[in-house]
């Protein structure tokens with residue numbers, strides 16, 4: 001381990017570096033060294049050491065698209081920038097902000113904010129907020145994600161059905177740009193005018209330009225390429241830009257009061273048709289808006305049962321039954337609301353073809369934690385299985401879809417996945433954020449031949465989903481592994497125009513090379 005004149009911790013020993021050379025995509029990269037700055041000033045100093053060195057930024061490395069995996073140059077790991085810089089003053093403030101419904105109600109008006117370093121982990125933030133009766137709503141399931149990583153990917157998760165993605169909860173950002181200069185941007189202060197923008201860095205440099213004319217898909221969840229709208233707040237360009245425009249060093253976030261009564265249910269069905277029917281009933285007829293509506297296909301419950309039987313997951317839990325399931329979560333202010341809500345939920349379950357007596361219900365406390373554990377076990381088990389297969393087939397990476405469609409296309413996309421999977425006889429796991437028409441359809445290839453066939457099928461699905469008006473990435477971003485998908489969504493000219501935007505902020509193209517655009521966009 002080395003310390004340079006700024007006392008920045010750096011490692012360049014191959015053994016020590018190895019765990020920092022991959023993320024949850026399980027792809028492994030290479031780097032000259034991994035640096036662990038603790039301040040924005042130290043990041044600036046690192047960037048100014050050699051203006052041409054490629055830099056890969058790392059948060060919690062829970063990303064699944066290899067965005068934080070370095071392939072040359074240095075990696076800047078932000079795990080040491082892990083302080084909550086400012087907390088809201090008192091829980092009493094919470095009563096002044098509504099804890100119901102849409103984020104736009106609360107996004108800019110409430111006074112409940114905190115400021116954090118980018119390396120603060122979601123789990124740590126929530127632990128510190130809990131005694132104040134507050135929480136940070138974005139919920140990317142994986143709680144060891146860092147807040148900087150969540151902003152960079154515009155992450156979302158189960159509870160985004162109610163609260164929206166990370167973007168909706170970000171008030172201001174501080175960033176170090178590629179040349180070491182810094183930029184602060186606050187929501188509401190930098191709107192584009194007829195697509196034009198001008199931002200002044202802390203060093204006095206003006207970065208100005210015109211946004212490309214790109215139309216994003218009209219879906220509830222989308223994080224593929226840059227966020228671009230004709231009249232937009234420029235802070236939104238940086239959210240979801242996957243570290244290609246700047247290194248986020250401080251984040252001001254909006255908080256909400258923790259719901260007083262939180263309860264959840266896992267409802268089991270024999271057939272996926274019944275589960276789908278229940279999803280529609282929940283969306284259209286539930287007396288209160290659920291926080292989350294998540295789906296677990298027949299293949300996914302089978303995988304979870306296997307993991308449970310082998311003792312790999314869900315050990316302290318009732319045996320996972322066969323069939324499929326829908327997980328839903330409700331929040332309410334008053335305990336009295338619960339009983340009628342449960343009664344109505346019971347009749348919706350029956351109407352869809354299920355039996356309330358077969359369902360698991362949890363009313364806060366340890367039972368609720370167990371339900372969330374059940375929810376989280378699905379992606380974890382898929383990642384574990386891919387890791388197992390990679391031991392004998394090292395070129396295989398996860399083939400999991402992350403695509404979303406408009407409401408009206410949910411049944412169509414579901415039938416497409418199931419029809420194609422049945423024909424191809426892959427090992428699969430279908431689960432995910434069905435409330436937002438966003439399913440993770442995972443093909444778990446047994447060998448390279450299946451991997452290539454699976455990738456071909458994935459490409460066809462992406463084309464179909466774009467045709468349906470959907471997005472090729474709803475929450476994981478593009479990283480280095482999904483650049484081929486972005487080309488299904490945007491034309492070469494549109495991508496070229498986005499790339500020119502990157503060049504304005506990063507003329508040497510040194511920040512997170514390979515992310516979003518791949519390595520040789522000019523030639524393609």
Ligand SMILES: Cc1cc2nc3c(=O)[nH]c(=O)nc-3n(C[C@H](O)[C@H](O)[C@H](O)COP(=O)(O)OP(=O)(O)OC[C@H]3O[C@@H](n4cnc5c(N)ncnc54)[C@H](O)[C@@H]3O)c2cc1C
Pocket residue numbers: 023024056057058059060061062063064066067068078118139140141142144145146147148149150151152153154155156157158242243244246247248249379380383475476479512515
């Ligand atoms: C089991 C499992 C379940 C998951 N479920 C979900 C889910 O439901 N929803 C979801 O959205 N995601 C999910 N993910 C993916 C992942 O957790 C999220 O993308 C998360 O936000 C990544 O955060 P991180 O700190 O780990 O970022 P990293 O993986 O470290 O980085 C992700 C990207 O952000 C960039 N980055 C990180 N920090 C900064 C910074 N400070 N400045 C600029 N760029 C930066 C990196 O360079 C990289 O491109 C899941 C992952 C796992 C393993």
